[in-house]
Amino acid sequence: xxxxxxxxxxxxxxxxxxxxxxxxxxxxxxxxxxxxxxxxxxxxxxxxxxxxxxxxxxxxxxxxxxxxxxxxxxxxxxxxxxxxxxxxxxxxxxxxxxxxxxxxxxxxxxxxxxxxxxxxxxxxxxxxxxxxxxxxxxxxxxxxxxxxxxxxxxxxxxxxxxxxxxxxxxxxxxxxxxxxxxxxxxxxxxxxxxxxxxxxxxxxxxxxxxxxxxxxxxxxxxxxxxxxxxxxxxxxxxxxxxxxxxxxxxxxxxxxxxxxxxxxxxxxxxxxxxxxxxxxxxxxxxxxxxxxxxxxxxxxxxxxxxxxxxxxxxxxxxxx
Numbered sequence: 001x002x003x004x005x006x007x008x009x010x011x012x013x014x015x016x017x018x019x020x021x022x023x024x025x026x027x028x029x030x031x032x033x034x035x036x037x038x039x040x041x042x043x044x045x046x047x048x049x050x051x052x053x054x055x056x057x058x059x060x061x062x063x064x065x066x067x068x069x070x071x072x073x074x075x076x077x078x079x080x081x082x083x084x085x086x087x088x089x090x091x092x093x094x095x096x097x098x099x100x101x102x103x104x105x106x107x108x109x110x111x112x113x114x115x116x117x118x119x120x121x122x123x124x125x126x127x128x129x130x131x132x133x134x135x136x137x138x139x140x141x142x143x144x145x146x147x148x149x150x151x152x153x154x155x156x157x158x159x160x161x162x163x164x165x166x167x168x169x170x171x172x173x174x175x176x177x178x179x180x181x182x183x184x185x186x187x188x189x190x191x192x193x194x195x196x197x198x199x200x201x202x203x204x205x206x207x208x209x210x211x212x213x214x215x216x217x218x219x220x221x222x223x224x225x226x227x228x229x230x231x232x233x234x235x236x237x238x239x240x241x242x243x244x245x246x247x248x249x250x251x252x253x254x255x256x257x258x259x260x261x262x263x264x265x266x267x268x269x270x271x272x273x274x275x276x277x278x279x280x281x282x283x284x285x286x287x288x289x290x291x292x293x294x295x296x297x298x299x300x301x302x303x304x305x306x307x308x309x310x311x312x313x314x315x316x317x318x319x320x
Contacts, residue, residue, distance in 0.1 A: 004155070006186040010108065013183075014041040020063065025051040032064035036275070037117045039064065040110035042183030048213055057211040057243045061111055067278035068112065077118040079272040081310035089122035091130040093140075095314055100144040101130060103161070106152035108180040108187070113238060113279045115271035121148065127161060135168050142173035151180035155191045166199050175204040177236075182207065182214050185222035197229050206234045206265060210244050212252040220260045227261055234265040237303070239286050240279045247292045254293070254301045264303035269318060271308060283318050 014020040017039055021028045023046060031054075041062045050056045054065065085092045090102040105121035107114075134140050143165055150158065165174055180187045196203055205226050209215065223233050235257045237244065244250055254264040267290070270280050290305045306315040 004189060006184050006189065009184050009186055010042070012043050013109070014043065014046055015039055017064070020046065024049055024059065026054070030054060030066075032066045032068050034064045036068075037064070037110060037112070037114075040107065042109055044185075044216075045109065045183045045214065048216075055242070057249065058213050060242050061113070061210060061240070062109060064112060065278065068275040070277060071274075072277035075272045075274045075277050077274055079115055080308050082116065082119060084310070088130045088133055090125055090127060091133055097139060098142045098144060099134060099137075099140045100146050101127065101161075102147055103127075103145050103150040103158075104148035104152040107147065107149045108152065109183045111179070113240065113270060113273065113276040115273045116148075117273065127164070131164050131168075134165075134171070138170040141171065142175060143171060144175045144177060146177045149178050149180050150176055151178050151187050151192075155189060155195065158192070159195050162195060162199060166201055171201055173204060174199065174201050175206060177206045177208065179208045181219055181222050182209050185219045188222040188225055193225055193229065196226065196231060203229075203231045204234065205231050206236055207262070208236055208238075209253070209257075210237045210240055211249060212256045215256065220262075223260065223262060233262045235262050235303070236266040236268065237264070238268045238270060238279075239281045239289075239305075240270065241281050243279070245281045245285065245289065247289050247296065250289060250293055251296055251301075254303065255297055258298070258301040264301060266315065267303045267305045268315075269305070269307035287318060 014023070015038065017031055017034055018028060020039065020041065021031055045058055045062070049059045054060070082092060085094045087093050087099070092100040092102065094100070102121065134143060153161070162174070165171060207223065227233050237253060239245060244253060250267070257264060269283065269286060270276065286305055294302055305318045307318055309316050
Protein backbone atom coordinates (compact mmCIF):
# COMPACT_ATOMS: atom_id res chain seq x y z
CA UNK A 1 0.00 0.00 0.00
CA UNK A 2 1.32 3.43 -0.92
CA UNK A 3 2.02 5.80 1.98
CA UNK A 4 -0.56 8.55 2.53
CA UNK A 5 -0.03 11.93 0.89
CA UNK A 6 0.99 13.64 4.13
CA UNK A 7 3.82 11.15 4.64
CA UNK A 8 5.08 11.85 1.14
CA UNK A 9 4.95 15.58 1.83
CA UNK A 10 6.78 15.08 5.12
CA UNK A 11 9.63 13.33 3.31
CA UNK A 12 10.36 16.62 1.55
CA UNK A 13 10.94 18.56 4.77
CA UNK A 14 14.17 20.54 4.81
CA UNK A 15 16.65 18.59 6.95
CA UNK A 16 19.98 19.91 5.65
CA UNK A 17 21.11 23.41 6.54
CA UNK A 18 23.07 24.01 3.36
CA UNK A 19 20.06 23.12 1.23
CA UNK A 20 17.77 25.39 3.25
CA UNK A 21 20.33 28.23 3.22
CA UNK A 22 20.51 28.04 -0.56
CA UNK A 23 16.71 28.00 -0.86
CA UNK A 24 16.44 31.07 1.42
CA UNK A 25 19.40 32.85 -0.19
CA UNK A 26 21.27 33.02 3.12
CA UNK A 27 24.99 33.09 3.85
CA UNK A 28 25.66 29.74 5.61
CA UNK A 29 28.20 31.50 7.84
CA UNK A 30 25.36 33.39 9.50
CA UNK A 31 23.64 30.17 10.56
CA UNK A 32 24.48 28.02 13.58
CA UNK A 33 24.83 24.25 13.72
CA UNK A 34 21.89 21.85 13.88
CA UNK A 35 23.98 18.92 15.09
CA UNK A 36 22.58 19.14 18.62
CA UNK A 37 18.93 19.43 17.57
CA UNK A 38 18.35 18.48 13.92
CA UNK A 39 16.78 20.82 11.42
CA UNK A 40 13.28 19.76 10.38
CA UNK A 41 11.16 22.27 8.46
CA UNK A 42 8.17 21.56 6.17
CA UNK A 43 8.38 23.02 2.69
CA UNK A 44 5.08 24.87 3.17
CA UNK A 45 6.56 26.91 6.01
CA UNK A 46 9.88 27.44 4.23
CA UNK A 47 8.00 28.93 1.29
CA UNK A 48 6.50 31.57 3.60
CA UNK A 49 9.93 32.84 4.73
CA UNK A 50 11.33 36.07 3.28
CA UNK A 51 14.51 35.44 1.29
CA UNK A 52 17.92 36.82 2.24
CA UNK A 53 17.22 37.77 5.87
CA UNK A 54 17.49 36.18 9.32
CA UNK A 55 14.79 38.48 10.70
CA UNK A 56 11.79 36.62 9.31
CA UNK A 57 9.42 35.54 12.16
CA UNK A 58 8.87 32.08 10.70
CA UNK A 59 12.53 31.43 9.95
CA UNK A 60 13.70 32.34 13.45
CA UNK A 61 11.52 29.64 14.98
CA UNK A 62 13.12 26.81 13.04
CA UNK A 63 16.65 27.65 11.91
CA UNK A 64 19.59 27.33 14.34
CA UNK A 65 21.28 30.64 15.03
CA UNK A 66 24.74 31.24 16.47
CA UNK A 67 23.10 32.51 19.68
CA UNK A 68 22.25 28.92 20.54
CA UNK A 69 25.89 28.42 21.55
CA UNK A 70 25.64 31.04 24.31
CA UNK A 71 25.22 29.34 27.69
CA UNK A 72 23.02 31.30 30.08
CA UNK A 73 22.39 30.65 33.80
CA UNK A 74 19.00 29.12 34.50
CA UNK A 75 18.60 27.53 31.06
CA UNK A 76 18.60 23.74 31.44
CA UNK A 77 17.92 20.49 29.58
CA UNK A 78 14.59 19.94 31.38
CA UNK A 79 13.19 23.33 32.38
CA UNK A 80 9.73 22.01 33.31
CA UNK A 81 11.10 18.99 35.18
CA UNK A 82 9.20 16.46 33.06
CA UNK A 83 11.40 13.63 34.33
CA UNK A 84 10.03 13.87 37.86
CA UNK A 85 6.40 13.54 36.78
CA UNK A 86 6.62 10.27 34.83
CA UNK A 87 4.16 7.66 36.08
CA UNK A 88 5.13 5.31 33.26
CA UNK A 89 7.62 5.63 30.41
CA UNK A 90 5.18 7.59 28.26
CA UNK A 91 2.78 8.93 30.88
CA UNK A 92 3.23 12.18 32.81
CA UNK A 93 0.92 13.57 35.46
CA UNK A 94 1.44 17.10 36.76
CA UNK A 95 -2.07 18.36 37.42
CA UNK A 96 -5.13 16.95 39.15
CA UNK A 97 -7.59 15.16 36.90
CA UNK A 98 -5.30 15.20 33.86
CA UNK A 99 -2.58 12.97 32.47
CA UNK A 100 -0.32 13.53 29.49
CA UNK A 101 0.58 10.74 27.10
CA UNK A 102 3.85 11.05 25.18
CA UNK A 103 2.61 9.51 21.96
CA UNK A 104 5.73 9.86 19.82
CA UNK A 105 9.20 11.36 19.73
CA UNK A 106 8.59 12.53 16.17
CA UNK A 107 7.33 15.96 15.11
CA UNK A 108 6.23 17.49 11.85
CA UNK A 109 8.83 20.24 12.48
CA UNK A 110 11.52 21.10 15.02
CA UNK A 111 11.10 24.35 16.92
CA UNK A 112 14.37 25.73 18.29
CA UNK A 113 12.75 26.66 21.63
CA UNK A 114 11.20 23.21 22.20
CA UNK A 115 11.29 22.45 25.92
CA UNK A 116 11.24 18.71 25.23
CA UNK A 117 14.14 18.60 22.76
CA UNK A 118 16.30 16.80 25.35
CA UNK A 119 13.59 14.49 26.68
CA UNK A 120 14.45 10.79 26.97
CA UNK A 121 11.65 9.47 24.80
CA UNK A 122 10.65 5.84 25.36
CA UNK A 123 10.88 3.26 22.61
CA UNK A 124 7.88 2.90 20.33
CA UNK A 125 5.07 1.38 22.38
CA UNK A 126 1.49 0.20 22.21
CA UNK A 127 0.90 2.21 25.42
CA UNK A 128 -0.37 -0.89 27.22
CA UNK A 129 1.24 0.03 30.57
CA UNK A 130 0.13 3.62 30.31
CA UNK A 131 -3.46 2.64 29.51
CA UNK A 132 -3.56 0.37 32.56
CA UNK A 133 -2.50 3.27 34.82
CA UNK A 134 -5.17 5.53 33.33
CA UNK A 135 -7.84 2.84 33.58
CA UNK A 136 -7.06 2.16 37.25
CA UNK A 137 -7.19 5.82 38.28
CA UNK A 138 -10.76 7.17 38.22
CA UNK A 139 -9.50 10.64 39.16
CA UNK A 140 -8.13 11.06 35.62
CA UNK A 141 -10.88 12.75 33.62
CA UNK A 142 -8.77 14.02 30.74
CA UNK A 143 -5.91 12.62 28.69
CA UNK A 144 -3.68 15.00 26.75
CA UNK A 145 -1.99 13.57 23.67
CA UNK A 146 1.38 15.20 23.19
CA UNK A 147 4.91 14.26 22.21
CA UNK A 148 6.66 14.91 19.94
CA UNK A 149 3.39 15.24 18.08
CA UNK A 150 0.47 12.81 18.25
CA UNK A 151 -0.26 13.38 14.56
CA UNK A 152 3.11 11.83 13.78
CA UNK A 153 1.44 8.49 14.45
CA UNK A 154 -0.14 6.66 11.55
CA UNK A 155 -3.94 6.72 11.33
CA UNK A 156 -3.91 3.04 12.26
CA UNK A 157 -1.80 3.50 15.40
CA UNK A 158 -3.69 6.62 16.40
CA UNK A 159 -7.01 4.90 15.83
CA UNK A 160 -6.05 2.01 18.11
CA UNK A 161 -4.99 4.42 20.83
CA UNK A 162 -8.14 6.54 20.58
CA UNK A 163 -10.36 3.46 20.65
CA UNK A 164 -8.63 2.24 23.81
CA UNK A 165 -9.03 5.63 25.49
CA UNK A 166 -12.65 5.91 24.38
CA UNK A 167 -13.43 2.65 26.17
CA UNK A 168 -12.23 3.94 29.57
CA UNK A 169 -15.49 4.91 31.25
CA UNK A 170 -14.24 7.57 33.67
CA UNK A 171 -12.42 9.52 30.96
CA UNK A 172 -14.47 12.46 29.75
CA UNK A 173 -12.04 14.46 27.58
CA UNK A 174 -9.30 13.74 25.07
CA UNK A 175 -7.09 16.66 24.10
CA UNK A 176 -4.68 16.88 21.17
CA UNK A 177 -1.68 19.19 21.28
CA UNK A 178 -0.19 19.48 17.82
CA UNK A 179 1.92 21.64 15.53
CA UNK A 180 1.49 19.38 12.50
CA UNK A 181 -1.30 21.23 10.64
CA UNK A 182 0.77 24.41 10.52
CA UNK A 183 3.28 22.80 8.19
CA UNK A 184 1.40 19.84 6.73
CA UNK A 185 -2.37 20.46 6.85
CA UNK A 186 -2.77 17.42 4.60
CA UNK A 187 -2.35 15.41 7.81
CA UNK A 188 -6.01 16.13 8.55
CA UNK A 189 -7.16 13.22 6.43
CA UNK A 190 -10.73 11.99 5.86
CA UNK A 191 -9.72 8.89 7.83
CA UNK A 192 -8.63 11.02 10.78
CA UNK A 193 -11.87 13.01 10.70
CA UNK A 194 -13.91 9.80 10.64
CA UNK A 195 -11.92 8.60 13.63
CA UNK A 196 -12.70 11.80 15.52
CA UNK A 197 -16.39 11.64 14.62
CA UNK A 198 -16.73 8.15 16.12
CA UNK A 199 -15.42 9.12 19.54
CA UNK A 200 -17.91 9.21 22.40
CA UNK A 201 -15.62 11.44 24.50
CA UNK A 202 -15.42 15.20 24.12
CA UNK A 203 -12.41 16.06 21.98
CA UNK A 204 -10.37 19.27 22.14
CA UNK A 205 -7.83 20.13 19.45
CA UNK A 206 -5.09 22.56 20.46
CA UNK A 207 -2.73 23.88 17.81
CA UNK A 208 0.57 25.64 18.42
CA UNK A 209 1.53 28.66 16.32
CA UNK A 210 3.37 31.87 17.11
CA UNK A 211 2.85 34.20 14.16
CA UNK A 212 0.07 34.95 11.69
CA UNK A 213 2.42 34.24 8.78
CA UNK A 214 2.29 30.53 9.62
CA UNK A 215 -1.35 30.33 8.48
CA UNK A 216 -2.87 30.14 5.02
CA UNK A 217 -6.23 29.20 3.54
CA UNK A 218 -5.44 25.49 3.45
CA UNK A 219 -4.37 25.45 7.10
CA UNK A 220 -7.59 27.15 8.17
CA UNK A 221 -9.63 24.83 5.91
CA UNK A 222 -8.09 21.80 7.59
CA UNK A 223 -8.91 23.21 11.02
CA UNK A 224 -12.43 24.08 9.87
CA UNK A 225 -13.01 20.43 8.92
CA UNK A 226 -12.30 19.53 12.55
CA UNK A 227 -14.54 22.30 13.87
CA UNK A 228 -17.42 21.00 11.75
CA UNK A 229 -17.38 17.85 13.88
CA UNK A 230 -18.19 19.93 16.96
CA UNK A 231 -14.59 19.79 18.14
CA UNK A 232 -13.33 23.06 19.68
CA UNK A 233 -10.04 24.20 18.13
CA UNK A 234 -7.84 26.30 20.40
CA UNK A 235 -4.54 28.11 19.90
CA UNK A 236 -1.57 28.30 22.20
CA UNK A 237 1.51 30.40 21.50
CA UNK A 238 4.83 31.24 23.11
CA UNK A 239 6.13 34.77 23.59
CA UNK A 240 9.36 34.88 21.59
CA UNK A 241 11.84 37.69 21.08
CA UNK A 242 12.18 38.73 17.45
CA UNK A 243 9.10 36.74 16.46
CA UNK A 244 5.99 38.02 18.21
CA UNK A 245 7.17 40.45 20.91
CA UNK A 246 5.25 43.36 19.35
CA UNK A 247 1.59 44.04 20.04
CA UNK A 248 0.85 44.20 16.30
CA UNK A 249 2.23 40.67 15.85
CA UNK A 250 0.23 39.26 18.74
CA UNK A 251 -2.94 41.04 17.66
CA UNK A 252 -2.56 39.75 14.12
CA UNK A 253 -2.08 36.20 15.35
CA UNK A 254 -4.86 36.10 17.91
CA UNK A 255 -7.50 38.07 16.04
CA UNK A 256 -6.69 36.26 12.80
CA UNK A 257 -7.35 32.95 14.52
CA UNK A 258 -10.44 34.14 16.39
CA UNK A 259 -11.98 35.27 13.10
CA UNK A 260 -11.66 31.66 11.93
CA UNK A 261 -13.21 30.27 15.12
CA UNK A 262 -9.83 29.22 16.55
CA UNK A 263 -9.83 30.68 20.06
CA UNK A 264 -6.59 31.84 21.72
CA UNK A 265 -6.03 29.77 24.86
CA UNK A 266 -2.58 30.47 26.32
CA UNK A 267 0.34 32.76 25.59
CA UNK A 268 3.19 30.95 27.32
CA UNK A 269 6.27 32.54 28.74
CA UNK A 270 9.34 30.80 27.37
CA UNK A 271 10.38 27.57 29.10
CA UNK A 272 14.10 28.07 29.80
CA UNK A 273 15.52 25.23 27.77
CA UNK A 274 19.24 25.21 27.09
CA UNK A 275 20.32 27.15 23.97
CA UNK A 276 17.04 29.11 23.72
CA UNK A 277 17.96 32.15 25.83
CA UNK A 278 17.94 34.44 22.77
CA UNK A 279 14.16 33.97 22.59
CA UNK A 280 13.51 35.27 26.11
CA UNK A 281 11.22 38.26 26.65
CA UNK A 282 10.96 39.75 30.14
CA UNK A 283 7.80 39.27 32.21
CA UNK A 284 7.43 43.05 32.37
CA UNK A 285 7.51 43.40 28.60
CA UNK A 286 5.08 40.53 28.23
CA UNK A 287 2.63 42.11 30.63
CA UNK A 288 2.93 45.45 28.81
CA UNK A 289 2.07 43.68 25.58
CA UNK A 290 -0.92 41.95 27.16
CA UNK A 291 -2.17 45.24 28.62
CA UNK A 292 -2.02 46.89 25.21
CA UNK A 293 -3.61 43.85 23.57
CA UNK A 294 -6.58 44.03 25.93
CA UNK A 295 -7.15 47.64 24.83
CA UNK A 296 -7.19 46.67 21.15
CA UNK A 297 -8.89 43.28 20.97
CA UNK A 298 -12.16 41.67 22.08
CA UNK A 299 -11.86 39.44 25.12
CA UNK A 300 -12.22 36.22 23.17
CA UNK A 301 -9.09 37.14 21.19
CA UNK A 302 -6.91 37.68 24.28
CA UNK A 303 -5.33 34.55 25.78
CA UNK A 304 -4.04 34.15 29.32
CA UNK A 305 -0.35 34.95 29.77
CA UNK A 306 1.13 32.11 31.81
CA UNK A 307 4.26 30.20 32.70
CA UNK A 308 4.84 26.66 33.87
CA UNK A 309 6.46 26.34 37.29
CA UNK A 310 7.43 22.74 38.15
CA UNK A 311 5.45 21.48 41.12
CA UNK A 312 2.66 24.05 40.89
CA UNK A 313 -0.88 22.71 40.60
CA UNK A 314 -1.64 24.58 37.38
CA UNK A 315 -0.16 27.01 34.88
CA UNK A 316 0.71 30.24 36.71
CA UNK A 317 -0.75 33.53 35.40
CA UNK A 318 1.83 36.30 35.00
CA UNK A 319 0.34 39.45 36.51
CA UNK A 320 1.64 42.62 38.11
